[in-house]
Amino acid sequence: MKFERDDAPNRNELGWWLFATALALVLLTSLDTYLGWSVFGVFLYYVARPIARRLQHRGVPPGVAAVVTLTVIVLPFIALLGAIAVIAFGQLSTVRVADVERLVRTLFPGFDFRAIPTTPERLSDSVMELLRNPSIRSFLFRIRGFVGTFATQSYNLFLTLIFVFFLVRDERNIADWFHRTVADEETRTGEYLHAVDRGLNSVFFGYTLTIFVIIVLSAVIYNLLNLVAPPGMAIPQTMLVAIATGLATIVPLVGRSIVYFAVVLFLAVVALETDPIRLWFPLLFLAVMEIVFDNVVRTYIRPSLSGRLFPTSLIMFAYLLGPPVFGWYGIFLGPFVMVVTVQFLWVVFPGLLGRNTVETDDSEAENGNDSNDSITT
Structure with a gap:
């Protein structure tokens, strides 16, 4: 392994390093507003990169490959994410107090509803109490600027797409410049950044x-099952349940089964309260999801897509803690921080302690042959 120069910098070099540090701080401060969109752009880059590289290997120029990938893959993917968000918020807005009460009474018999404002008077009092909250007033003030916010975020999305385009098109030039100027591939820095790239x-x-x-496949299946559901036995809020199914994938061992059994329990109680013959529908739901769908996920979807470099527990905490800590973009920034930290502990930290860095087989890791660290649900 090669290492960078370790001689002490002279006074002129120290001055340039101080200038570089100040310049970096100015850039970070100025671009802080775009942090979330930048991380989202990095995510889209890793989604688009495999397709763009395959096109380039077939002789397609990098610029054309980047345009085709963004047009055919990235833009439809963003549209799909937007559709999922719109449908989810739409279903969430249609949830009534009576629906919540029915769901809770079904799943948790004997629950005390006195704390829930189920009458118009109590609901009005609760709303007025919320409106007196300064944070709620601030939120309502922001709602009035919805049009301006929408225009701003659309512009940010446009900048993100341009950012992704240049990353996809010029990735080889950027890598070559970095290896020539900053650190060779065989240096500790190059090895660390290569490990971070594989991790991301x-x-x-x-x-x-x-x-x-x-999320997409389960939403389709839930809506298809509702077509054959007995009256009053439809799966409620299918998109919200589908989102819960997708997020539950990162929970080890039990994962999506938690969502399945919650739906089955709700449908079974409804069936027992109306007509026990209707129990065939929750049994059909359980068979389709646990036997058919989960086998498809384990056999085809997960091996084709899921990386296997990190323990599932780390992935779970990265996704669960990211949004509460960083906001909406935490679902991307949380895993990013996890990868940067874990790869530092694996690649660089042992060398700082005077120990040998643990070598990994890049091809094996990239192909996902490490069976110990795969998604287990």
Whole structure:
């Protein structure tokens, strides 16, 4: 392994390093508003990169490959994410207090509803109490600027797509410049950044894409099952249940089964309260999801998409803690921080302690042959 120069910098070099540090701080401060969109752009880059590279290997110029990938893959993918968000919010807005009460009474008999404002008077009092909250007033003030916010975020999305385009088109030039100027591939820095790149590809193209695919497929299956459901036995809020199914994929061992059994329990109680013969529908739901759908996920979807570089527990905490800590873009920034940290502990930290870095087989890791670290649900 090669290492960078370790001689002490002279006074002129120290001055340039101080200038570089100040310049970096200015850039970070100025671009702080675009942090979320930048991380989203990095995610889209790792989604688009495998397709663009395949096109380039077939002789397609990098610029054309980038345009085709963004047009055929990235833009429809973003549209699909937007459709999922719109449908989910639409279903969430249609949830009534009576629906929540029925669901809770079905799943948790004997629950005390006195704390829930089920009458118009109590609901009005609760709303007025919320409106007196300064944070709620601030939120309502922001709602009035919805049009301006929508225009701003559309512009940010446009900048993100341009960012992804140049990353996909010029990735080889950027890598070559970095290896010539900053650190060779065989240096510790080059090895660390290569490990981070493999980790981000594993997480973003693997786990995140797996979650989205499961959300889409499960939503389709839930709506198809509702077509044959007995009256009053339809799966409620199918898109919200589908999102819960996809997110539950990162929970080890039990995973999606938690969502399945919650739906089955709800449908079974409804069937027993109306007509026990209707129990065939929750049994059909369980058979389709646990036997057919989960086998498809384990046999085809997960091996094709899921990266296997990291323990499932790390992935789970990265996705679950990301949004509460960072906001909406935490679902992308959380895994990013996890990859950067874990690869530092694996690649660089042992060398700082005077120990040998643990070598990994890049081809084996990229092909997902490490069976110990795969998604287990």
